[in-house]
Amino acid sequence: MPLDKPYTDIPGTTIFDAEQSRKGYWLNQFCMSLMKAENRERFKKDERAYLDEWAMTEEQKQAVLTRDMNRMIAAGGNIYFLAKIGATDGKSFQQMAGSMTGMSEDAYREMMIAGGRPSTWTPPAKDKP
C-alpha cells in the first residue's frame, strides 16, 4: 500500500493508524467497556473470565493480564483506550507512561521534572533489533 506513512522509523514509537486499529479493535473495545463501574467490578473479580468474553487474541489477553503496556501497544492497543485499564488499577497517566520506558517510577518522575526526554533520544543499543 503506497500510502503516505512516513512515521514508521521513529524509535520507541508506534503510530495508531488504521492498520493498528484493525489489529487492536477488540483489545481497545474491551478497554472502553471499563468505563462502566459494573464492568470494572466484574473485570477485577476475575480478569481472565472477563477477557474471555472478548474476541481478543491470546497475545492481547496475556499483555493485559501482565499489564505489559508495550506489548498491548504492539498488539494494536492505543494509549487512550489502554488508560481505562490504568484507571481501573488506580494508576496515573504518569505511572502508565513511565512503565513503558524501563525506568523506575521515581526515575521517570525526576526525568520529567528535569525537563523530560530529549527528542534526539535513541534507544540503548541492547534494545535495538
Next chain:
Amino acid sequence: MPLDKPYTDIPGTTIFDAEQSRKGYWLNQFCMSLMKAENRERFKKDERAYLDEWAMTEEQKQAVLTRDMNRMIAAGGNIYFLAKIGATDGKSFQQMAGSMTGMSEDAYREMMIAGGRPSTWTPPAKDKP
C-alpha cells in the same frame, strides 16, 4: 440568520434542517426507539404512557396519538424517523406518504401509477394561508 435557506417557499414541503431537527429532537428519538421489538410492544400496549416517557411537547404527543403525519412534520418530525411509527402500525411507506396528501389510499395509488404528482403542483386555494 442570513443562511442560504432558499427552500422555505416550496408548497406543501418542509425541509428538515437543523432548526426542524432541534424542534423535533425528542419526537424523532422516540421514533427511533420503535426499532426495538420490545419497545414496539410497550408502545402498542399503552401509547400515552410510552409517549410520556419522552421529553416531547404535548403537540408532538397529540400528533402521534392521532397519527397526523403533517402535524408531526410541522412539529419537527422527519419522515424517515416517523416511518418507524408506520412500521409499528403495519403501514407501508405509500400509505404513510399518501396520508399527508388529503387523498384516499386508492386515489393516491392511482395517481402514482398514472405518473405521480407534477412538480408544477400548487395546493388548492382553500389550503392557502
Next chain:
Amino acid sequence: MARITASVYTSHVPAIGAAMDLGKTQEPYWQKVFSGYEPSREWIKANKPDVVFLVFNDHATAFSLDFIPTFAIGTAAEFAVADEGWGPRPVPKVIGAPELASHIAHSVIQQDFDLTIVNKMDVDHGLTVPLSLMCGQPQEWPFKVIPFAVNVVQYPVPSGMRCFKLGQAIRKAIESFDEDVNVQIWGTGGMSHQLQGPRAGLINKDFDNRFLDQLLADPEALAQKPHIDYVREAGSEGIELVMWLIARGAMADVAGGAKPTLKHRFYHVPASNTAVGHMILENN
C-alpha cells in the same frame, strides 16, 4: 493495482426489497420494475467485481439525531442487516473489505475530505435493495462491499460538486492500493420522489431523464446543480441523487481518461412513491 471497472446507479426504494422478500416479483406492478434489472443481473454475472464501493444513505437506522456524519466509510469486517421496524430483511449479511476500506479512508482524509470512520453500522434498505436488485436472492452476496453513507436526511447535505470531487478522490485512493482488485462503485437513491407533506407523490420524468442524460454526457455541469433545484423539481427526497455524483466522479473520463460505455439504462414510474432510474457505465 486496484482499479474501478464500472459504476452502477440505481434507486433503492424499500418497497422493492419487500416485493422480493414477499415473493411478489411476478405481479404485473412489480414485473415492470424488475424487468429493467434482468440485463443487469446478466451483466454482473459476466462482470463480477471483487469489491463494490456502495454509496448510499442511512434512513434514520444506524444513525439517529445523536450522530449525523456527512460522510461515513465502513471499515468493518462485516455489517449486519438492520431491523427497520418490521424485522431485518431476509438477505445475507454484508461482508466488508477492511484493508481496502481503511486504505481509502487514509487516502481520502489526506485529500481533505473529513470522513467519519465507522466500524459498527447495521445497513438498511438503502444498501441492501441495490444488492438485491443487482444480484437477486443468493445465499451470500457474490462480492465484498464497502458501505459509504452520505447524509441526505438533515440539511445542509453535501453539495453536488463536493460529492463529485469526493468521487475523484476515491478513484485516486483506489488506484493507489497495490493489490489487484476489481472494484465497482455504485451510487444509489433517487430518482424524483417526495415522501412528505401535501406535495407527496411528486414525480418528474423530464427532470429524471435529463439527469440521466447529463450524468453520462457532462457530469461536471450536472454537479453544479444547486440543492434547491433538486427539491423544487425532483421532490424533497430527490436530493438523494447527489450520491450518484460520487460514483460518477470516480470514473476515468473525469480524470482525463476515455469516456465510459453505457451498458444499460432503464427508467420506470412508479415503485411505491418513487421513480426508478438505473444505469450501468463501464470504464474503457
Next chain:
Amino acid sequence: MARITASVYTSHVPAIGAAMDLGKTQEPYWQKVFSGYEPSREWIKANKPDVVFLVFNDHATAFSLDFIPTFAIGTAAEFAVADEGWGPRPVPKVIGAPELASHIAHSVIQQDFDLTIVNKMDVDHGLTVPLSLMCGQPQEWPFKVIPFAVNVVQYPVPSGMRCFKLGQAIRKAIESFDEDVNVQIWGTGGMSHQLQGPRAGLINKDFDNRFLDQLLADPEALAQKPHIDYVREAGSEGIELVMWLIARGAMADVAGGAKPTLKHRFYHVPASNTAVGHMILENN
C-alpha cells in the same frame, strides 16, 4: 452580528484537572503550573464571552473505534461530564449554544467541510480541563460552550492546513449569525508530549517555543508543518497542536484584518508527562 473577540490556547492535561479536583493546587509542583493561569482568570473575568467555541479532542471517551469522526460539532443543549474510568470530574455540566452551533454547522458544511453533527456527547478532560484552568471552580460555567471535537487519535488526522482553513470557515460562519454574540474560540491540547512506548516522556522546549512564536507571527507558514514533524519533534501526542491552528485560523488577521494583541503567554515543564503551553490573543 456575532463576532470572535479573542482566541485562547492551552494544554489540557488530565492531571491538571485531578490536581484541582483533589485540592493540590497549592503544592509547589502544581503551583508552578497554576501561577501561569492567574492572569488568565483575571482576563476572562474582564472579558467574559457569551459563548466559547471550544476545539478539543475526545480521548476514547465519547467515541470508541466504532465511530471516529474527523470533525464533530456539538449542537445539543447540554453535555454531561464524562466518567473516564475514575468517575466524572466534580465540575458543572456544560451548557451548549444550540442555535449558534447549528448555524455554524450549516454554514461550515456549505463551505465544504464534512462535519459530523453530534447531539449526545459526554465531554472528557480535553474539554473540561481548559474550562477549569481558565475559570477555576465555579458552581456553573460562566458562558455557553460549543464543543468541537477533532480526531487526533487514529491516523490520519486532519492536516495543519485543513485545520487552519476550517478556522477561517468557522469565522465566516460566526460572523454571519445575526444576533449580537461575543464568541471566543479556544484551541486545546499539546504541547510536546509522548505517552507511549520507550520514548514516553519526550519534551521539546525549543519546538514548543518556536510553535508559540510562529502561531502568533505567521500561522499560515506554521499550518504547512507536516504531521511527521510533530511526531518526530513534539512526540506522538504532540500532534494535538494542530487543533490550535483551528482557533488561530479564525482570527481576523488571517482574513486581512488587524494583527491580534498578545495578552498573555506562558510555558512550563512539566505537568505529569506534558509541556504546558498557553496563550491569549485578542482581536483588534
